[in-house]
Amino acid sequence: MKFGRLGVGVKVLAFTASLLFAAQAFPQADPLPSWNDGVAKTAILAFVKDTTTQGSPKFVSPAERVATFDQDGTLWVEHPIYTQVMFVLESVPALVKAKPELAKVAPYSTVLELLKGDRAAMAKLTEADLFKLLAATSTGMPVETFQAEARKWIAEAKHPRLKKPYTELTYLPMQEVLKYLRDNGYKTYIVTGGGQDFVRVYSEKTYGIPPEQVVGSAGGTTYGYGKDGKPFLTKEPKLLLNDNNAGKPEAIHLMIGRRPNMSVGNSTGDRQMLEYTKAGDGARLSMLVLHDDAKREYAYGPAQGLADTKVGTFSPQLYAEATKQGWTVISMKSDWKKIFAFE
Numbered sequence: 001m002k003f004g005r006l007g008v009g010v011k012v013l014a015f016t017a018s019l020l021f022a023a024q025a026f027p028q029a030d031p032l033p034s035w036n037d038g039v040a041k042t043a044i045l046a047f048v049k050d051t052t053t054q055g056s057p058k059f060v061s062p063a064e065r066v067a068t069f070d071q072d073g074t075l076w077v078e079h080p081i082y083t084q085v086m087f088v089l090e091s092v093p094a095l096v097k098a099k100p101e102l103a104k105v106a107p108y109s110t111v112l113e114l115l116k117g118d119r120a121a122m123a124k125l126t127e128a129d130l131f132k133l134l135a136a137t138s139t140g141m142p143v144e145t146f147q148a149e150a151r152k153w154i155a156e157a158k159h160p161r162l163k164k165p166y167t168e169l170t171y172l173p174m175q176e177v178l179k180y181l182r183d184n185g186y187k188t189y190i191v192t193g194g195g196q197d198f199v200r201v202y203s204e205k206t207y208g209i210p211p212e213q214v215v216g217s218a219g220g221t222t223y224g225y226g227k228d229g230k231p232f233l234t235k236e237p238k239l240l241l242n243d244n245n246a247g248k249p250e251a252i253h254l255m256i257g258r259r260p261n262m263s264v265g266n267s268t269g270d271r272q273m274l275e276y277t278k279a280g281d282g283a284r285l286s287m288l289v290l291h292d293d294a295k296r297e298y299a300y301g302p303a304q305g306l307a308d309t310k311v312g313t314f315s316p317q318l319y320a321e322a323t324k325q326g327w328t329v330i331s332m333k334s335d336w337k338k339i340f341a342f343e
Contacts, residue, residue, distance in 0.1 A: 031180040034173040034338045040287070040330045044177060047285040051261060052184045058283035062185040066260045068215075068252060068273065069174070071192040071199060073266040073312040074289050075207060077159060077169040079298040081122075081311060084194045085130065087153050089114065091137035107133060134195075135237035139219060143197065143233045150201045164342070167206045172343075173336045174264070174289075178207060181262070189260075191252060192216045193244035193269055197235070215255045217243045244269045249276035264289065264330075267312045274327055286327040290314060293333040296343070 035041040050058040051065065072078035092111040095102065102108040107129035114121040125133075138146060158165055178188050190209055192199055196216030203209045220238035225231055243251045249272050252260065263270075263277040266289040274286035291314070292299050292306060302308040303319035322329050332339060 031183070032173065032176050034176055034336060036335055036337055038335055040328050040335045043285060043287070043328045044180070047262060047283060048180065048184050051283045060261055060282065064258060064261070065181075065184075065186040066189065066256060066258045067181050067186045067262040067264075068189045068191045068256075068260040068277070069178070069263070070265040070267070070270045070273070071190050071194060073291065074264055074270075075170055075174050075190070076166065077162070077297065078266075078312045079291075079300065079309075080160065082194065083157075083166050084198050086157065087150065087198065088130070088133050088137050090153065090157070091149070092133065095137055108136075138195070138198075139235040139237040141235055143221065143235055146197060146235055147201055150198050154202050164340075167202055168342065169340065170206060171289075171336070172338050172341045175207070175341075177264075178209070182208070186262075187213065189213045189215060189252075189256060191243065191248050191263075191273060193242075193247075195219075196241075196243070215243060215251050217241055217247075246272045248273035252276070261285070263287070266291070266314060268315050268318050269313075271318055271321065274322075275325070278325055278327065286322075286325070287330055288314070288318070288322055288327055289330045290319075290332065292331055293336075293339065296339045297332060 032041055032044065035044075050056050051060040053059060069075055072082050076083070089111050092108055093115065096108055096112065103112065107125055110121050110124050110129070111133065114125075154167060155165070159169055162169060181188055188207075188209055190199060190203055190207065190213065192215070194216050196214060196218040199216050200211035200214045203211060203214050217239070218241040220236040220240050221233040222236055223231060223233055241247065241251055241254075245268075248270065252258075252273070259280045260273075260277045261280070261283065262285040263273050264287045265271075265274055270288070274288070278284050278286045290301075290303065290306075291297060291312065292301075292304065300307045300309040300312065301314050301316075301319075303314045303316045306314075319329065321327075330336075
């Protein structure tokens with residue numbers, strides 16, 4: 001019996017050894033298959049390994065693992081115009097139908113011209129006009145009403161050039177990063193200058209990021225009761241949080257309560273978030289997406305001699321700071337094998 005048990009034990013050891021050999025012979029699947037080998041991919045892999053390996057001097061406990069991502073231009077397409085701005089503009093006709101007197105009043109009349117095909121009309125809209133349109137089309141209603149309208153629009157709207165739903169225009173390489181981080185115990189947050197209520201409508205289905213992990217520009221709400229006595233919140237035209245520039249780290253502190261270990265952006269509006277992340281102790285990774293692929297997506301800067309733009313500006317000054325501070329610049333053209341899942 002003793003020899004029999006010994007024989008079984010030897011077989012078990014041999015089987016275990018064969019499994020270990022097989023694991024070594026066949027390397028683990030690449031968690032970032034849509035990335036070309038290079039500085040950016042290496043930086044992500046090394047960061048995750050360093051911060052999640054027990055015994056590493058850069059180890060970060062699971063409870064403290066936080067990664068923040070800008071949305072527009074970082075996780076999905078932002079050109080030729082921000083998605084939420086398109087939502088606002090395309091909400092104007094319904095507003096004018098309800099209030100016909102607005103049809104001849106700027107900026108509503110300007111938007112109607114734009115939607116009829118007068119692209120030059122866009123240049124007439126000022127930032128103040130856009131805030132006025134946002135207030136007129138997205139406030140003064142119950143939160144649930146806004147959510148239903150935004151959900152319906154995002155399900156039907158398509159990008160003017162790429163002819164795909166906006167939710168299909170997320171960057172596959174960034175989706176892989178989000179999943180890779182979550183698989184390694186990180187909480188992933190969207191920190192966006194866009195409207196918090198708008199992004200929360202689709203964030204979970206589109207990115208796997210639940211609404212409570214979306215930090216964005218936020219307006220006020222008022223608590224009240226309906227005719228049936230049920231309580232509800234009404235969206236008010238009052239800005240509580242402008243989640244852009246310095247507002248991003250301020251919002252991260254307010255809404256998340258931890259300095260990110262990793263943050264990714266693509267424009268001057270993300271600079272302070274990346275600075276704030278990199279200034280923390282221990283392992284930190286700050287990254288910027290550079291749009292330099294006009295064929296597969298868009299090319300704009302004006303950093304690196306690319307076209308100037310007011311939408312997602314990546315200035316030469318930002319590029320210089322990235323170089324000085326040790327931030328990693330991701331080239332869409334060089335670092336990404338695929339940009340979209342449908343390619």
